[in-house]
Amino acid sequence: MKYDLTRFAINQITTPKWSMPEAIEGYSRNGIKGIAVWRNFLDDYGVEKTSKHLKDAGMWVASLCTSAWVNETEAAAYKAQIDANRRIIDQAAAIGAPCVVMVMGGLPKGDKDLAAQRVRIHDALAELAPYAIASGVKLGLEPLHPMYCGDRSAMNSITDVKGLIDELGDDATSLVADVYHCWWDPAFERELRHAGKDRIQTFHYCDWLVPTRNLRDRGMVGDGVIDFARIRGWLDEIGYEGPFELEIFSELNWWERDPEETVRIAIERCGPFVGPLKK
Amino acid sequence: MKYDLTRFAINQITTPKWSMPEAIEGYSRNGIKGIAVWRNFLDDYGVEKTSKHLKDAGMWVASLCTSAWVNETEAAAYKAQIDANRRIIDQAAAIGAPCVVMVMGGLPKGDKDLAAQRVRIHDALAELAPYAIASGVKLGLEPLHPMYCGDRSAMNSITDVKGLIDELGDDATSLVADVYHCWWDPAFERELRHAGKDRIQTFHYCDWLVPTRNLRDRGMVGDGVIDFARIRGWLDEIGYEGPFELEIFSELNWWERDPEETVRIAIERCGPFVGPLKK
Numbered sequence: 001m002k003y004d005l006t007r008f009a010i011n012q013i014t015t016p017k018w019s020m021p022e023a024i025e026g027y028s029r030n031g032i033k034g035i036a037v038w039r040n041f042l043d044d045y046g047v048e049k050t051s052k053h054l055k056d057a058g059m060w061v062a063s064l065c066t067s068a069w070v071n072e073t074e075a076a077a078y079k080a081q082i083d084a085n086r087r088i089i090d091q092a093a094a095i096g097a098p099c100v101v102m103v104m105g106g107l108p109k110g111d112k113d114l115a116a117q118r119v120r121i122h123d124a125l126a127e128l129a130p131y132a133i134a135s136g137v138k139l140g141l142e143p144l145h146p147m148y149c150g151d152r153s154a155m156n157s158i159t160d161v162k163g164l165i166d167e168l169g170d171d172a173t174s175l176v177a178d179v180y181h182c183w184w185d186p187a188f189e190r191e192l193r194h195a196g197k198d199r200i201q202t203f204h205y206c207d208w209l210v211p212t213r214n215l216r217d218r219g220m221v222g223d224g225v226i227d228f229a230r231i232r233g234w235l236d237e238i239g240y241e242g243p244f245e246l247e248i249f250s251e252l253n254w255w256e257r258d259p260e261e262t263v264r265i266a267i268e269r270c271g272p273f274v275g276p277l278k279k
Numbered sequence: 280m281k282y283d284l285t286r287f288a289i290n291q292i293t294t295p296k297w298s299m300p301e302a303i304e305g306y307s308r309n310g311i312k313g314i315a316v317w318r319n320f321l322d323d324y325g326v327e328k329t330s331k332h333l334k335d336a337g338m339w340v341a342s343l344c345t346s347a348w349v350n351e352t353e354a355a356a357y358k359a360q361i362d363a364n365r366r367i368i369d370q371a372a373a374i375g376a377p378c379v380v381m382v383m384g385g386l387p388k389g390d391k392d393l394a395a396q397r398v399r400i401h402d403a404l405a406e407l408a409p410y411a412i413a414s415g416v417k418l419g420l421e422p423l424h425p426m427y428c429g430d431r432s433a434m435n436s437i438t439d440v441k442g443l444i445d446e447l448g449d450d451a452t453s454l455v456a457d458v459y460h461c462w463w464d465p466a467f468e469r470e471l472r473h474a475g476k477d478r479i480q481t482f483h484y485c486d487w488l489v490p491t492r493n494l495r496d497r498g499m500v501g502d503g504v505i506d507f508a509r510i511r512g513w514l515d516e517i518g519y520e521g522p523f524e525l526e527i528f529s530e531l532n533w534w535e536r537d538p539e540e541t542v543r544i545a546i547e548r549c550g551p552f553v554g555p556l557k558k
Contacts, residue, residue, distance in 0.1 A: 106489070107504050112504055112506035113509075114462070114463070118465070145425065146424065146426070146463040146464070147424070147425070147426045147491065149462075149463035149487075150463075150487050150489040150504045151489045151490065154463075157465050183393070183428075184393070184425040184428035184429075184435055185425070185435075186397070186439055208428075209429075210429040210430045211430065212426070212494055213493060214492060214493050215491055224429070225385075225386050225391055225429045226391065227392065227393065230391075
């Protein structure tokens with residue numbers, strides 16, 4: 001093996017043509033022992049079968065993706081979303097995922113009150129925090145790119161996520177940092193350094209394409225404009241020792257390809273940025 | 280006329296099927312006396328003919344769009360970009376535009392050094408500032424949505440723009456605020472209030488569509504998720520008295536329509552948000 005892949009994981013959404021067992025076998029066959037699990041594949045295969053298969057393959061889990069949205073304005077519907085997230089935390093604990101990646105929902109349907117949605121996100125995280133602590137699963141707070149504010153998550157600022165973690169505590173919450181979402185942010189480097197090695201739960205790799213054709217047109221590492229060497233350098237200086245996780249949403253390219261090819265290219269492209277710390 | 284359109288302007292890019300004289304006549308015919316001029320139409324018609332036509336039609340100019348990019352790494356090419364911006368400032372002065380909207384370029388071709396591009400933007404603005412002051416034309420600093428960081432402008436944070444204006448001064452620079460670019464930003468309201476009525480040069484209206492199909496799929500006011508009533512409310516409280524300017528990039532919809540129809544709908548949709556201050 002040309003590269004040390006010990007810390008490398010692939011997020012299942014990168015290879016959506018593969019079912020859960022196919023992904024476990026496929027990543028493992030290529031020397032990748034880390035996986036970020038996506039809920040639809042987990043539900044299809046089942047928690048017990050997934051757990052056993054992961055164990056048999058010697059795999060480790062970087063995260064469970066993603067939380068249920070929390071963007072209902074009616075009390076009963078909101079409570080159902082909170083309950084759904086408790087069940088997702090249970091699933092994460094069952095498969096040995098150290099965190100659930102929290103994608104908190106954009107604006108409620110027919111509602112334009114962004115400030116209220118951000119209060120709702122805060123309150124939902126505070127309500128879920130004790131359950132997460134009791135379950136030994138962290139709420140992985142991932143700032144999403146501002147272009148997803150309307151319909152996926154109104155948690156878009158790494159600086160605001162810092163404030164949430166400061167308030168809710170490191171036992172309940174952690175930072176899920178994705179270069180695709182944060183690369184543009186003048187505060188990105190500063191906030192990574194402020195977070196420090198222990199608060200960064202997992203680190204997502206994905207490139208920003210120029211041109212970007214639609215909002216699900218993310219790129220393979222090396223195909224875009226993000227400076228991975230520099231950003232990996234920051235993480236080395238910080239002393240980060242967690243996973244590097246490739247996550248690509250790509251309707252027009254990677255999702256159409258043979259996953260075997262995607263995994264092979266992923267290793268070539270990510271290999272230089274997932275190895276041991278620089279000495 | 281149902282609405283008071285005194286402060287309303289249309290940005291020419293909203294009706295690209297119209298040439299400069301067609302836009303002047305078309306807006307004016309519909310009771311809109313404000314225009315944001317786009318350079319390609321200005322160059323086609325010429326500065327002198329444009330100035331005379333604007334004067335004859337009783338129009339006022341909200342801004343000249345846009346600056347030349349400043350994203351060259353070689354000294355001679357960089358200097359050419361600075362010189363091009365001086366000529367654009369001259370054009371703005373000639374047509375009575377109070378500002379040039381500064382779209383500063385994304386990453387240089389083949390270069391991933393985002394921090395260096397931001398230094399380049401800073402230095403270019405500092406170099407242009409004395410010329411802008413001498414010309415009586417402000418450098419209108421417009422934070423662009425983070426999704427344009429790679430290829431249009433690496434000036435993406437309204438908070439960073441505040442810092443630039445603080446440094447370069449209110450004689451040279453001003454804030455061009457566009458709800459489309461900034462609506463998601465948790466700092467948007469705070470930074471508008473901090474800027475205050477005199478620092479906000481012009482205020483752009485455009486809606487965020489859900490779903491957004493590509494990076495040139497901006498929406499007519501009312502078709503998306505932005506809370507215009509609330510944001511106009513902030514501006515009222517601040518005491519802002521400048522223009523409200525409709526600017527829509529829309530490859531798949533508005534750019535394909537008859538501009539006469541676009542202008543008619545624009546008045547209906549923007550009318551409630553461009554009138555006199557609330558008492």
